[in-house]
Amino acid sequence: MKIILKIQRYNPDSDETPYIQEYEVEADPNERLLDALMQVKRFQDGSLGFRKSCAHGVCGSDAMRINGKDGLACKTLVKDVAKTDGDIITVEPLRFLPVQRDLIVDQAEFFKKYRSIKPFLINDEPVEAKERLQSQEERLAFDDTTNCILCASCYSACPVMSERPAFLGPAAISQAYRFNADTRDRGFEARLKALDHPDGVWPCQNHFKCTQSCPRSILITKRINQTKHMIGKQREKDI
Ligand code: SF4
Ligand code: FES
Numbered sequence: 001m002k003i004i005l006k007i008q009r010y011n012p013d014s015d016e017t018p019y020i021q022e023y024e025v026e027a028d029p030n031e032r033l034l035d036a037l038m039q040v041k042r043f044q045d046g047s048l049g050f051r052k053s054c055a056h057g058v059c060g061s062d063a064m065r066i067n068g069k070d071g072l073a074c075k076t077l078v079k080d081v082a083k084t085d086g087d088i089i090t091v092e093p094l095r096f097l098p099v100q101r102d103l104i105v106d107q108a109e110f111f112k113k114y115r116s117i118k119p120f121l122i123n124d125e126p127v128e129a130k131e132r133l134q135s136q137e138e139r140l141a142f143d144d145t146t147n148c149i150l151c152a153s154c155y156s157a158c159p160v161m162s163e164r165p166a167f168l169g170p171a172a173i174s175q176a177y178r179f180n181a182d183t184r185d186r187g188f189e190a191r192l193k194a195l196d197h198p199d200g201v202w203p204c205q206n207h208f209k210c211t212q213s214c215p216r217s218i219l220i221t222k223r224i225n226q227t228k229h230m231i232g233k234q235r236e237k238d239i
Contacts, residue, residue, distance in 0.1 A: 007102070008103070029079035029082075070157040097109060110169070147216040148178070170224065206225070
């Protein structure tokens with residue numbers, strides 16, 4: 001089928017403002033949008049900039065806004081976003097991160113926020129057995145969050161970010177939950193500085209846009225609310 005890709009272009013070295021460029025592509029409805037973008041890059045316009053690596057929804061590098069929704073180009077089929085011949089698909093970079101070029105954003109701020117929640121197991125207690133044991137039920141409590149590929153789709157989908165750019169964002173909070181809910185971890189207090197902060201968990205208003213956009217089906221909003229609950233319980237204990 002014929003599809004029209006309307007892609008946001010921007011080269012900060014030569015363009016004053018972003019603009020939309022149109023490309024007509026012959027694509028199989030079962031192909032991925034990433035294939036259509038590759039077709040443009042290979043045969044129509046080598047100057048088009050976008051990131052990709054695994055092409056299988058694992059590396060998280062090709063997150064972008066497709067028809068106004070955030071997601072991975074390699075997990076979006078052409079038929080998911082274009083129904084009939086000549087349909088238009090808009091492709092834009094993720095929001096709330098500076099555009100380096102075309103669909104490539106600078107993720108430094110996203111990763112700075114992610115690092116601020118100390119996304120690693122913290123436990124200085126001596127290990128009694130050979131390893132820190134955990135039951136299957138305990139492991140299941142945070143199972144979905146271990147699937148995060150740090151693609152930043154949720155960050156771009158979050159309506160709170162537009163009013164509050166300093167907000168920690170959905171990915172960082174759900175990754176804090178990943179360790180806070182881990183029975184082997186003792187780092188909850190160390191993460192509180194970032195989480196129990198005016199720009200930490202509290203600006204979340206349960207819009208659920210993060211959860212809807214996540215290509216790994218992580219229950220992000222639920223994990224944010226559980227983190228708020230954990231902080232509330234900790235405050236009660238401290239009184
Ligand atoms: S939580 Fe989902 S949408 Fe957000 S960064 Fe992780 S994989 Fe991407
Ligand atoms: S290219 Fe790796 S997730 Fe899409």
